[in-house]
Amino acid sequence: GENVEQHPSTLSVQEGDSAVIKCTYSDSASNYFPWYKQELGKRPQLIIDIRSNVGEKKDQRIAVTLNKTAKHFSLHITETQPEDSAVYFCAASRGGGNKLTFGTGTQLKVEL
Amino acid sequence: GAVVSQHPSRVICKSGTSVKIECRSLDFQATTMFWYRQFPKKSLMLMATSNEGSKATYEQGVEKDKFLINHASLTLSTLTVTSAHPEDSSFYICSAMASGVGSEQFFGPGTRLTVL
Numbered sequence: 001g002e003n004v005e006q007h008p009s010t011l012s013v014q015e016g017d018s019a020v021i022k023c024t025y026s027d028s029a030s031n032y033f034p035w036y037k038q039e040l041g042k043r044p045q046l047i048i049d050i051r052s053n054v055g056e057k058k059d060q061r062i063a064v065t066l067n068k069t070a071k072h073f074s075l076h077i078t079e080t081q082p083e084d085s086a087v088y089f090c091a092a093s094r095g096g097g098n099k100l101t102f103g104t105g106t107q108l109k110v111e112l
Numbered sequence: 113g114a115v116v117s118q119h120p121s122r123v124i125c126k127s128g129t130s131v132k133i134e135c136r137s138l139d140f141q142a143t144t145m146f147w148y149r150q151f152p153k154k155s156l157m158l159m160a161t162s163n164e165g166s167k168a169t170y171e172q173g174v175e176k177d178k179f180l181i182n183h184a185s186l187t188l189s190t191l192t193v194t195s196a197h198p199e200d201s202s203f204y205i206c207s208a209m210a211s212g213v214g215s216e217q218f219f220g221p222g223t224r225l226t227v228l
Contacts, residue, residue, distance in 0.1 A: 034215075034216070041203075041222070042221070043205060043219040043221045044205075045219075049215075049216070051215075089156065096215060097209060098215075099161055100217060102157075104154075104155050105155050
């Protein structure tokens with residue numbers, strides 16, 4: 001089955017700096033890669049996703065890059081703000097009605 | 113956007129009792145629903161995949177007789193934790209997916225189960 005690894009497990013940045021979280025996956029048939037933000041005790045919220053037919057996607061301060069050959073994808077957050085502090089999860093799926101496999105999570109802390 | 117609700121949001125029960133958690137898609141028909149379990153500071157672990165009108169598919173290591181899943185309609189799936197024990201205490205989250213609408217899963221708000 002699919003295995004998704006995520007690094008780092010914790011990340012502290014100064015407000016205004018950039019944050020990068022990286023994930024690798026094992027299943028070459030995976031073609032859908034979402035990123036979720038989860039605040040304590042809340043549901044995961046989709047912040048951006050990418051499909052395997054593109055290499056990069058951007059939405060304001062958030063961007064995701066995908067390298068299918070190397071089987072890794074990354075989340076980039078620019079101009080970080082305190083409200084970006086949360087746990088971020090990457091995930092991978094074969095798409096359609098298939099299940100998501102989640103990474104282990106990254107606790108991001110944006111310090112003033 | 114698509115809305116998924118869960119009920120109850122929080123439940124405390126005694127060891128040995130059974131607890132039912134409901135997951136509803138409020139504004140779309142969910143052909144597939146997923147049930148996850150999340151321990152503190154850990155990732156979401158998929159327990160089972162539920163398709164309307166058919167038996168759930170359980171992940172390896174998840175006891176199907178312990179965690180009963182029923183997906184009786186296109187808007188409702190239930191998870192029943194039978195004979196709950198303290199080690200079953202966790203955050204249970206469902207998600208729902210509509211047919212023909214990409215691959216996005218819409219998550220419920222979660223249910224915090226505490227077994228005394």
